[in-house]
Amino acid sequence: MKSKSNSLKLDIVIERHDGILWGRIGNRGNFTPTPYGNNTWEVIDNLKKLITDYVKHKGKNDKFWNKIDVSKLDFEFSYDLQAYFQEHDYLNITSVAKFAGLNPGLVRQYASGVKYPSNEQANKLRIAIQKIASDLLAHTIYVA
Structure with missing residues (x-):
């Protein structure tokens, strides 16, 4: 410490x-x-x-x-996925799911707490979100 x-x-x-x-x-x-x-x-x-x-x-x-x-x-x-999508509600669950190669309906169930992802599914979502963040950081906004 x-x-x-x-x-x-x-x-x-x-x-x-x-x-x-x-x-x-x-x-x-x-x-x-x-x-x-x-x-x-x-x-x-x-x-x-x-x-x-x-x-x-x-x-x-x-x-x-x-x-x-x-x-x-x-x-x-x-x-956890429920908290993540609540805190980052600007992320479209359907788009994140597709980016991760997962069924959007299933990811909505994860985000609502109806179902819980396996470690493998959660890891796919984590990797997808990190790639999205990396893409966002790589872009700049052009101001004329």
């Missing part, structure tokens, strides 16, 4: 359940915060409040959490 003067990066898994996004951070000290919100930034804001409250009250002796400066936290996000 880095000192308070440096930022600390936490891995957070964002999952969707009943239309709400939930965050999960595991194996850190004696506290497992589970923040929630309508979007990723609400989850992060809620997480910072939970950490601050924990350190102030029960976590004074927690060697991991009591050294954290919440204003300097950075995050690495992982999303």
